[in-house]
Amino acid sequence: MTSICDLSATSIARAITKRELSSREVVDAYLARIADQDAQLAAFVTVDADGARRAAQTCDAASTPIGPLHGVPVAIKDLTDTAGLATTYGSVLFRDHVPAEDDLVVARLRRAGAVVLGKTNTPEFGFGAVCTNRLCGPTRNPFDPALTSGGSSGGAAVAVAAGMVPLAHGTDFGGSVRTPASFCDVASIRPTPGRIPSPRRPLGWDMLATHGFLARGVDDLALSLSVCAGGDANDPLSTAVGNDNRPLAGRPRIAVTPDFGVAPVARNVRARFAAACGALARVADVVPSSPDCNGAIETFRTLRAAHIADSHGALLRTRRAELTPTVVWNIEAGTSLSADDYLNAERRRTAIYRSFCELFTRADFLVAPAASVFPWPNEISDVTAIDGAALETPIDYLAVTFIVSLVGFPVLTVPVRRETSELPFGIQIIAPPGCESRLFAFGRILENELGFSHRRPPC
Template structure:
């Protein structure tokens, strides 16, 4: 059985994750066959995409054979090939973090989120490309890249989870893990026309997080369909005593088609192209307006409104800069010549910050969060673009201007996503209907309400064309 998901240059492609999971659980197909097929697609198409830094063919097939030998399905992801972003540790599998400093680094243990994926039955087939340490607009580093956009190989797949996004969009794997600080799951998902979830902080426990009480960075889920994203999120989610953000008892995750989920027409939907502070390309604004009109046809009137976000840009810059400088300065000391320019810029932005400036940024973040809470007292979903620009040529590097208007710095183009990072509300990214380059939307909901967002996204996917579409066969990806 084949789904409408198809790989680049192919009339048919692999089944979606939900379909594959059902077939694997019923033993209609072996894990080895499914994993080998994914590895073969990677071998065929990835030389042009450069989505993967490391592929573990031998280890993945061995893991699949162990699953086939089990008496019953190991978990909900039994036998599904999954890709992991190359900033996340994987036991006995090279993890470079996109840096020459870790070019030969092989961790001894799995990151807890990888351990959860494996416990759910997933098979890690390889590590996906990222800018160095996940900091950069273009998915490239001195080891690998740049990763190409499956819809136009000249263009960027986005940063920093661009390798994961390209691998999923091109049908190389059905599911991929990503991370998101300022938009690193959402922007690549939008550029590559796939679904992503950046959950409420604590929904996916991170017991190894150094700054345990701050939730600016998050694991994320990347898939081709809403149901697939929900499947992976459920497998990754769960508390851990070592992560204080996970102590909250969030509502359980339900399947997107759950009869308990409210109908789209019952939700109160608002939309904002820029939160009043984000620089936005004219093309993005026009495509956003068209997408909102399409949503209104399903959900009813869409209010144009947003919370007051005036304090967000300065607060995010300070918090991000301080955390990056603290996390990397000692690690890279004396080896700065090995770093890429975006990492050096980010480190420089954090030097000289005072404790008072950091605490003032935290206070501004608290005020912003309370404004979002008040805003959502009378709204259920807030819709915004997933990026301020359309995909640009990889060769152009960082985003320094939009429509000829210079930006303040290399973070400015992320304003439309980092505003939501600050408040920690969950976001589902969904591709808007398009016959051209993909264009993504952020669907933002209240903390803990991922199930509601996924149900709304599933309705838009099924009834209004907000769905992944295969990259064009003319792209000629592969040798």
């Protein structure tokens, strides 16, 4: 028989609604899996067993389903506030921080009936290539615990891949749901900025960071997004997001690029990506093509550095000794930027955005690798070179994902089919803003016809 922990979130919600399973027995099954696996993998910073059991009992006592995720366990990345549950942001500075209110994305999950099991690990403030901090970690890859899970939603990806939760929330700035999804053989969605509102965001028009989700299948991603999407008056991006629900018509046209013309990408990743493109040709018309991304790496470096210095600069001045070296580097990178530096980066960003728009007059989707390298040993804190060529900064290995963050197009990541001996690897499927439903429709084709779907890890 299929274990409860192998079921999809969609299947669990259906079974609980039909009273074929109780939420309590589902929650207990996942808590048992966490107890069995997490000492080795370190996916969770905090597990709220008592709170999860109380929420499950509330679901089971309800006369009608609370919502589409009725009784389904979820995990929340520890960068996102949860009322009454410790939220550390991966930092010892906040080890005792317990928010009074949920972030809106968490509140919407709870209103949909989801049961929060706990908080998943992240590097300090989400800055770091390896998912570790002074409180927890490293979060180990379930396909080889000697290797990294990726950052910064590594805890979420491992929790899903190892069957410790069917669905996990994440956040994505430069690739933080996509890289761990690729490393851990799961699917992820980084939606159009504003699709999931962030009404507390200090810079309301900032579109570099978004909430997202990780799951073992596309249907679960679609379900999670459906209950969290929707405008909020305090998030100006959310009021402007369109929704293109047109069905796919005929054979999709796909532009493919291994590197956007500028991103450093390892040779072995290029080879796996070429094989994936060969498989894609069975279900779509595939043409090598890329938007003009000249200057994209420098542009993202500038904008990211400015935002980080603005949001965390005070900590550098007052608590420097308690911060990890990675966080210090990230903050310092933005301290000397001028207004001209920032505005010039915005000009270049606009040109890149318009080049993406032009490409989508000729293609339905743009496909690229979801990571530039394969997972590396946990003891190596940063990617400093690819194929022997030194990188200029510690974030440049993320260029293949952060270029998409730069322009704010939605991205679905799915694992490609692989041999048992091969490490997991995923591809990014990119669509125009507001086209998440089309992404999910195409993702289902790849799952069903090409076998681009999750495979259980050895553990």
